[in-house]
Amino acid sequence: MQSLTDIQNRAFMAIGPSRIAALSLLVLMTKDDGEKAQTARQLSIDRVTAAHEMLGTKLPEMLRASNHSFPPELEQQRQACFEALTPLIEVLKEPGKAQSSEFSDHCLYHLEPLVSSFLKEMTEHLKESQKQLEILRQEDMLKAIANAEVVGKNIQLIAFNASIEAARIGDLGKGFTVIASEIRDLSGKTQKFLDNISGLLRQ
Template sequence: MLTLTEIQNRAFMAIGPARIAALSLLVLMNKEHSEKAQVARQLSIDRVTAAHDMLGTKLPEMLKASNHNLPAMLEQQRQACFEALSPLIEVLKDPGKAQSPDFSDHCLYHLEPLVSSFLKEMTEHLMESQKELEVERQADMLKAIANAEVVGKNIQLIAFNASIEAARIGDLGKGFTVIASEIRDLSGKTQKFLDNISGLLRT
């Protein structure tokens, strides 16, 4: 499962280039037919398509797999960005639409600020959410270690009592005394191991 930071990075890398790609398409569509222009045009097409896919399906799927939901306002921004990229997908099917003044205004004054705002808000939200998850995970680990420490102390006490009982039996209890001693030593080593982990988590 991806962390929220990894999701943020993947989404940013897929969506961010679409802003420049949109402007490139605006300039390149039906303007130049050189090999260099065709390569640049295809790169822009690939970037717009990748951003559209990320906003439409991949980002929601990654978030769902990580059991995370965007806040309502940020989810609305995601949908708005997806819808704002849809006219570009239509232009890829019909390049003639790129000549429309409405398309130019859409790329320059609607799409770019919308996507930029979403990327900023998404990055801040996912990074902060990941920090909160790490704090919660650390607290859970410390709690688990504390529980293990209690169990370890109980094992030491049981082993100590077992060695006392074995001593009372005499020669018949010698073998059991050795086993109880080994259990007590292992429990002590485990206790030190847990203490070390606990110290690392608290620093």
């Protein structure tokens, strides 16, 4: 399972370049078909397509796989960005549309602010969510260690009682006394090990 930080990085790397790619497409769609222009146009197309796929399917899938979801407002922003990129995908099919002033205004004044705002909000949300997950994970680990410490103490008590009972029956219990002593020693070492882990987690 990916961490939310990993998801944030992958999403940012896929979506971020679409802002420049959209503006590049705006210019390149009206340029000549020289080799450099074709290469630059294809790069912009790849970036816009990658951002569209990330916003539409990949990001929601990664979030579901990590048992996480955006709050409603951020989810609306994701959907708005996806919808804002869709006209660019259409332009890739019909390059003539890139020459309209309406398309230019869309890229400059609608798409860029939407994507920039979404990336900022997404990054802050996923960083904070990952931080909270790590705090909860640490608390769960401390609880698990505390439970193990209780079990260790009970084992020591049982081993001590077993030693007493073995001593009562004299020579017949000597072998059992040795075993009980070994159990008590191992339990003590385990207790120290758990204490060390607990101390590291609390730092």
